[in-house]
Amino acid sequence: MSRERMEEYFQATIDADQKIEPKDWMPDAYRKTLIRQISQHAHSEIVGMLPEGNWITRAPNLRRKAALLAKVQDEAGHGLYLYSACETLGVEREELLDQLHSGQAKYSSIFNYPTLTWADIGAIGWLVDGAAIMNQVPLCRCSYGPYARAMVRICKEESFHQRQGYEIMLTLCRGSDEQKAMAQDALNRWWWPALMMFGPNDKESTHSEQSMKWRIKRISNDELRQRFVDMTVPQADFLGIQVPDPDMKWNESTGHYDFGPINWDEFWNVVKGNGPCNRERLKARVQAHEEGSWVREAAMAYAEKRKQRAEERARVA
Numbered sequence: 134m135s136r137e138r139m140e141e142y143f144q145a146t147i148d149a150d151q152k153i154e155p156k157d158w159m160p161d162a163y164r165k166t167l168i169r170q171i172s173q174h175a176h177s178e179i180v181g182m183l184p185e186g187n188w189i190t191r192a193p194n195l196r197r198k199a200a201l202l203a204k205v206q207d208e209a210g211h212g213l214y215l216y217s218a219c220e221t222l223g224v225e226r227e228e229l230l231d232q233l234h235s236g237q238a239k240y241s242s243i244f245n246y247p248t249l250t251w252a253d254i255g256a257i258g259w260l261v262d263g264a265a266i267m268n269q270v271p272l273c274r275c276s277y278g279p280y281a282r283a284m285v286r287i288c289k290e291e292s293f294h295q296r297q298g299y300e301i302m303l304t305l306c307r308g309s310d311e312q313k314a315m316a317q318d319a320l321n322r323w324w325w326p327a328l329m330m331f332g333p334n335d336k337e338s339t340h341s342e343q344s345m346k347w348r349i350k351r352i353s354n355d356e357l358r359q360r361f362v363d364m365t366v367p368q369a370d371f372l373g374i375q376v377p378d379p380d381m382k383w384n385e386s387t388g389h390y391d392f393g394p395i396n397w398d399e400f401w402n403v404v405k406g407n408g409p410c411n412r413e414r415l416k417a418r419v420q421a422h423e424e425g426s427w428v429r430e431a432a433m434a435y436a437e438k439r440k441q442r443a444e445e446r447a448r449v450a
């Protein structure tokens with residue numbers, strides 16, 4: 134088959150809403166785009182463990198501790214599904230981790246902000262996992278099979294994360310004045326970074342159009358952001374706290390909330406590595422990787438031993 138015919142067949146498969154699987158032919162650019170996106174996503178899951186892991190030992194009671202511990206472990210699991218999905222595209226996990234550790238690969242900027250109080254754990258679950266769900270639900274129908282299937286399970290777990298966060302906020306907002314003030318302060322600090330999670334405005338977004346055609350992406354950044362605002366503002370109202378945006382108001386004619394301009398200088402600054410915690414996060418990841426090397430070596434040695442034993446048994450039999 135000529136290259137042109139293969140490309141036609143590939144696009145027709147996508148247009149018919151059929152999945153592309155690892156052994157199918159695919160254009161190099163499609164493969165590269167997916168490797169970039171899935172690996173960035175995987176990195177975000179495991180770097181995302183750090184700001185919250187910081188509060189496991191300081192959770193206010195056993196129930197909160199157990200829920201937070203489970204949530205942080207889920208994020209590690211999400212990272213694993215996604216690295217595995219990425220490996221089906223013919224890239225080694227070691228290579229992906231090297232890119233993260235050398236600062237070459239990106240991950241979601243939101244995890245470069247510090248978690249200053251317990252209310253931040255509530256705000257992260259509510260807003261950050263909430264924004265993640267908004268972004269990720271459409272990915273369950275992404276054209277690449279292994280990515281789409283990983284997202285189905287991830288999204289189910291994200292919805293538990295979002296609820297546990299909102300429940301923390303609700304408890305604080307029904308508590309003392311100090312607790313409510315703590316919840317408001319966390320909302321003030323996490324609101325704008327959460328809106329930035331949807332990425333640049335559509336007209337500035339470089340990869341979007343092609344990704345739409347390939348059905349890797351199905352809904353634009355601005356539309357997802359608007360959906361998130363429309364869903365979240367009534368939740369803040371229910372809590373009795375306010376989003377830190379003087380321009381936020383319901384627009385009767387559009388049926389959506391209008392909101393103020395996002396500080397994109399801050400966004401790009403954090404993306405470029407100058408957020409409040411970029412260096413700290415990378416350092417913690419590199420250290421965890423180095424300290425975990427004995428576990429990987431032991432697991433490899435054990436797998437090798439089992440393989441040899443199985444071969445011996447096969448020979449005897």
Ligand SMILES: [Fe+2]
Nearest residue numbers: 178207208211
């Ligand atoms: Fe996750």
Ligand SMILES: [Fe+2]
Nearest residue numbers: 208262291294
């Ligand atoms: Fe999550």
